[in-house]
Amino acid sequence: MNKNCSNIMALAPSTSNKRETVCIFGTGDFGRALGHKMIQSGYPVVYGSRSTQISSLIPKDAELLSHAEAAQKAAIIIIAIQRHHYNFLIPLAEILHGKVLVDISNNLKLNQYPESNAEYLAQLLPGSRVVKAFNTVSAWALQSGTLDASRQVFVCGDDVEAKQMVMNIVRALGLTPLDKGSLLAAQEIENYPLQLFPMWKFPIFLSLGLTAFFFFYCLALDVIYTYIYEKKNFSFFIAITIPNRVCPVVALILLALVYLPGIFAAIIQLYRGTKYRRFPDWLDKWMLCRKQLGLIALAFASLHVVFTLVTPMRAFVSWRTSKGIISQALNNKTEPLNNTNAWISDCYLALGILGFFLFVLLGITSLPSVSNNVNWREFRFVQSKLGYLALILCTAHTLVYGGKWFLSPSAYKWYLPNIYMLSLVIPCAVLVVKFVLIFPCVDKPLTQIRQGWERNPKHSK
Numbered sequence: 437m438n439k440n441c442s443n444i445m446a447l448a449p450s451t452s453n454k455r456e457t458v459c460i461f462g463t464g465d466f467g468r469a470l471g472h473k474m475i476q477s478g479y480p481v482v483y484g485s486r487s488t489q490i491s492s493l494i495p496k497d498a499e500l501l502s503h504a505e506a507a508q509k510a511a512i513i514i515i516a517i518q519r520h521h522y523n524f525l526i527p528l529a530e531i532l533h534g535k536v537l538v539d540i541s542n543n544l545k546l547n548q549y550p551e552s553n554a555e556y557l558a559q560l561l562p563g564s565r566v567v568k569a570f571n572t573v574s575a576w577a578l579q580s581g582t583l584d585a586s587r588q589v590f591v592c593g594d595d596v597e598a599k600q601m602v603m604n605i606v607r608a609l610g611l612t613p614l615d616k617g618s619l620l621a622a623q624e625i626e627n628y629p630l631q632l633f634p635m636w637k638f639p640i641f642l643s644l645g646l647t648a649f650f651f652f653y654c655l656a657l658d659v660i661y662t663y664i665y666e667k668k669n670f671s672f673f674i675a676i677t678i679p680n681r682v683c684p685v686v687a688l689i690l691l692a693l694v695y696l697p698g699i700f701a702a703i704i705q706l707y708r709g710t711k712y713r714r715f716p717d718w719l720d721k722w723m724l725c726r727k728q729l730g731l732i733a734l735a736f737a738s739l740h741v742v743f744t745l746v747t748p749m750r751a752f753v754s755w756r757t758s759k760g761i762i763s764q765a766l767n768n769k770t771e772p773l774n775n776t777n778a779w780i781s782d783c784y785l786a787l788g789i790l791g792f793f794l795f796v797l798l799g800i801t802s803l804p805s806v807s808n809n810v811n812w813r814e815f816r817f818v819q820s821k822l823g824y825l826a827l828i829l830c831t832a833h834t835l836v837y838g839g840k841w842f843l844s845p846s847a848y849k850w851y852l853p854n855i856y857m858l859s860l861v862i863p864c865a866v867l868v869v870k871f872v873l874i875f876p877c878v879d880k881p882l883t884q885i886r887q888g889w890e891r892n893p894k895h896s897k
């Protein structure tokens with residue numbers, strides 16, 4: 437047998453080996469769900485509980501003993517008990533000496549205690565080898581088998597061998613262990629399940645704010661103004677016309693906001709002449725949520741596509757078309773095709789289609805399954821170069837569509853600019869500054885700074 441082959445044999449998990457007994461302290465929801473999954477995966481499970489009376493809820497192949505008796509039967513003990521009860525473990529310190537204790541606990545609030553639960557457990561039982569794991573998996577997901585959302589198990593601990601033993605169990609349960617390092621990482625891991633879309637908060641609030649602002653802006657100009665000054669009731673615009681104006685406008689602004697922090701970062705680096713100084717906090721946070729901003733922008737752009745596709749089905753549109761035909765018939769006059777208008781409409785549609793296609797491509801490449809399969813250069817090419825191209829196309833789409841209104845005085849109802857004019861301010865500013873930044877006289881020093889060059893080095897040799 438060759439050497440490679442023996443390596444493969446060594447790496448392959450041994451399915452024939454009998455699995456080691458695992459002890460679980462606590463027969464609550466999580467203890468039972470984890471025990472059930474372990475038994476399914478071939479682990480003998482022994483429960484340590486305050487009551488040794490067998491209940492129908494406990495997995496039927498598991499043993500139920502007192503804490504002290506159960507702990508003696510296994511090298512790994514999973515503590516499926518809330519942190520505030522950990523004191524009961526102190527009298528068991530001798531039995532638990534040298535054992536691997538798996539802390540799976542969570543808290544009710546972020547940073548509820550000064551130290552993590554796992555570190556607290558390690559302080560209570562200094563002779564044991566504490567490993568943090570499983571806290572991001574829910575009892576319900578373990579029991580129902582729907583682990584799609586939480587297949588990853590973060591593991592951390594100071595004892596490498598103990599951590600490895602726990603990671604082997606994680607793998608055997610069909611989950612993916614992710615080594616987060618020493619027990620110092622436990623606090624961060626314990627905070628994960630308490631976070632609610634942390635990266636999405638700013639993009640969601642921003643897009644809701646923009647949507648509300650533009651919705652009321654359109655409502656005032658398209659419905660209220662027309663009602664007051666033209667005595668026309670266009671209130672039905674609220675259902676499709678206004679959303680179909682607001683969605684592309686918000687999508688375009690959000691797309692521009694994905695690229696704006698990069699522009700600020702470049703200006704700050706050029707001004708400071710170094711990349712070795714931290715960006716302001718607001719810019720750091722903004723840069724971190726660019727992907728979320730882009731995905732929300734894509735959602736708004738998709739809504740715009742759907743609203744546009746239903747336009748021919750609208751009663752208002754068929755009424756306007758037939759009105760045009762009837763007026764031509766009554767006047768006995770056929771309006772010739774306006775070639776300029778035909779060009780304009782075809783151009784903005786084509787620009788919109790191409791822009792949306794690139795938008796979708798950006799969204800797809802931001803999926804972890806796709807981004808994991810491209811290298812950094814390829815990822816940057818799509819997200820930066822094609823991203824800017826998408827911004828150019830979408831801006832041009834809006835310019836060609838809304839351009840005809842910009843110069844017409846009737847577009848300035850109540851002296852306010854048309855919504856399309858407002859939507860172009862940030863994208864145009866981003867594109868103009870980006871255009872300046874790619875000039876060789878600006879791009880060269882910026883590239884040098886990003887490669888580590890400093891205008892006034894602090895640590896000169």
Ligand code: NAP
Nearest residue numbers: 462463464465466485486516517518521541542571574575
């Ligand atoms: P639970 O249903 O309330 O069960 C806790 C168990 O702790 C009880 O069944 C009891 O087991 C034991 N216990 C209670 N008071 C005790 C005391 N004074 N001394 C010793 N043992 C005591 O809670 P759970 O939902 O299973 O959660 C257990 C731990 O898992 C918690 O730290 C939680 O943060 C963590 N967790 C839970 C989930 C989840 O989805 N539920 C997910 C991740 C992590 P006996 O009666 O057998 O002694």
